Amino acid sequence: MKTLSTEILVIGGGAAGLSAAAEAASAGAKVMVIESDLHLGGQLVKQTHKFFGSKDEYAGTRGFKIAEILLNEIESCKDNVEIHENTTVTGFYSEDKTFTAMRGEESFFHIQAQKTIVATGAQERLIPFVNNDLPGVYGAGAVQTLMNVYGVIPGKRVLMVGAGNIGLIVSYQLMQAGVEVAAIVEAAPRIGGYWVHAAKVRRMGVPILLGHSIKRAVGDRTITGAYITGLNEKFEPVGEETFVDCDVICIAVGLSPTTEILSQAGCKMMYVPQLCGLVARRDMSMKTSNPDFFTAGDASGIEEASAAMVEGRIAGLSAASSLGYLTEHGKLDEYWSRLQSLRSGEAGARICQGIECVLVNGWEDGRNG
Amino acid sequence: MVEKQGPGGGSGTVELIGEHPILDFQRGEKVLFFFDGKEMEGYEGEPIAMALHANGVRVYRETEKEHRPRGFFCAIGKCSSCFMVVDGVPNVRTCITPLKPGMQVETQHGNGSVPDGKD
Ligand SMILES: Cc1cc2nc3c(=O)[nH]c(=O)nc-3n(C[C@H](O)[C@H](O)[C@H](O)COP(=O)(O)OP(=O)(O)OC[C@H]3O[C@@H](n4cnc5c(N)ncnc54)[C@H](O)[C@@H]3O)c2cc1C
Ligand code: FES
Numbered sequence: 001m002k003t004l005s006t007e008i009l010v011i012g013g014g015a016a017g018l019s020a021a022a023e024a025a026s027a028g029a030k031v032m033v034i035e036s037d038l039h040l041g042g043q044l045v046k047q048t049h050k051f052f053g054s055k056d057e058y059a060g061t062r063g064f065k066i067a068e069i070l071l072n073e074i075e076s077c078k079d080n081v082e083i084h085e086n087t088t089v090t091g092f093y094s095e096d097k098t099f100t101a102m103r104g105e106e107s108f109f110h111i112q113a114q115k116t117i118v119a120t121g122a123q124e125r126l127i128p129f130v131n132n133d134l135p136g137v138y139g140a141g142a143v144q145t146l147m148n149v150y151g152v153i154p155g156k157r158v159l160m161v162g163a164g165n166i167g168l169i170v171s172y173q174l175m176q177a178g179v180e181v182a183a184i185v186e187a188a189p190r191i192g193g194y195w196v197h198a199a200k201v202r203r204m205g206v207p208i209l210l211g212h213s214i215k216r217a218v219g220d221r222t223i224t225g226a227y228i229t230g231l232n233e234k235f236e237p238v239g240e241e242t243f244v245d246c247d248v249i250c251i252a253v254g255l256s257p258t259t260e261i262l263s264q265a266g267c268k269m270m271y272v273p274q275l276c277g278l279v280a281r282r283d284m285s286m287k288t289s290n291p292d293f294f295t296a297g298d299a300s301g302i303e304e305a306s307a308a309m310v311e312g313r314i315a316g317l318s319a320a321s322s323l324g325y326l327t328e329h330g331k332l333d334e335y336w337s338r339l340q341s342l343r344s345g346e347a348g349a350r351i352c353q354g355i356e357c358v359l360v361n362g363w364e365d366g367r368n369g
Numbered sequence: 370m371v372e373k374q375g376p377g378g379g380s381g382t383v384e385l386i387g388e389h390p391i392l393d394f395q396r397g398e399k400v401l402f403f404f405d406g407k408e409m410e411g412y413e414g415e416p417i418a419m420a421l422h423a424n425g426v427r428v429y430r431e432t433e434k435e436h437r438p439r440g441f442f443c444a445i446g447k448c449s450s451c452f453m454v455v456d457g458v459p460n461v462r463t464c465i466t467p468l469k470p471g472m473q474v475e476t477q478h479g480n481g482s483v484p485d486g487k488d
Contacts, residue, residue: 135440
């Protein structure tokens, strides 16, 4: 079987991975980016709204435009970057330090790398309800892929589950695409997302039902409706069930970090609720307990694209400097101060708590990048 | 509200977004492919799952024991919900496999078996 080799392997070509690749390549390192999707950009390419965050991280710019900016940066150091799209890293075998990868669904090869940055993003969560496996129950990311990347109408009438930023933004995007949103149900007694997004969908006439959840989906072969119900303070269903006429149930109840490869590499993992799941312990350089592995972006904790890009830069910088490439003095500190300012808001307090739990003060082996 | 559906849920209507306030869709060349033997139109290079959805098809496979219908869920190749038989190969993640002209896409029943002469 063919073996490809590289100095720095970046798994995942989203906000974090592209930033890491750009940073490492501009320091002179040879970088290989592996992306399972048909195109680079990750979650960014699905976002039509203008981003929050800070100017350094392109606040006010629409998500898919930020992806274009990153791709241009990669283009400017393209001699150092090898890109494989439609290719999935399927595993890591620590015995011989080899990755297995699959191009499309049928052609396999091996990869060997001196340093690896795991920027695999996140995966959608699903909640239990009757018939939650019926076609028409779609993750919010999938709905965005359908309508914002490929221009396909997801359905006629959508029930949105979750009023965090994703649920609110995707509801708005659905209406932009001409799809009716029947209602947004949210189990918590308050809206999780930013107020501006909630105000926008409310103005457009979509009811946001707080303290409500979906009880069961209805449909023979595909979704034809759903029953929703109120919840008490213990999140138990109370009161009557209400029927909602819909052909899509969009699930926006949160994401979990994608970390299998880090586990396979023996990185010390930790369950951190504030970061939404199992993540790798890391030092300030985003290096894990396995000195050859770095982590960044949603894979290191669910946050935002802005933070994912800065973490990607830190990981790229650290991986390159651990291979002896010269990097600008003081850059790491600059990136950390950017992260701190991104995390200074209300939502950031929770993230900071989580980071405090996973962050180590350097690894004992003394091989600090 | 739901139009007449075939076995796979195909409504026979094409469900594409025309005008969009922000996005301008760059679609590939229009090509023909087959879903369970029925001719359909899609755009070359878009994921098979998206082409099917645009043709109103929602059901991509059936589970082994309970024969529960499944469509896609994550659309990023991570959940296994969208497996179908493509050109005779089972368990293809149709959400991240590009459409090619003349492709034979079939509903997958159960777990699929390895085609002859390949492994
Ligand atoms: C609706 C919505 C609205 C948002 N709004 C904002 C906002 O206003 N501001 C903001 O800052 N953030 C926002 N975000 C969050 C932001 O999009 C994400 O935090 C960010 O994109 C994370 O970047 P990432 O690179 O870590 O992950 P991703 O963008 O998910 O990229 C990971 C990539 O890795 C690939 N991959 C995974 N596993 C493998 C493998 N084994 N082999 C090869 N490739 C693999 C995936 O295909 C994917 O492309 C929003 C997100 C959503 C869903
Ligand atoms: S829909 Fe999840 S793998 Fe294709």
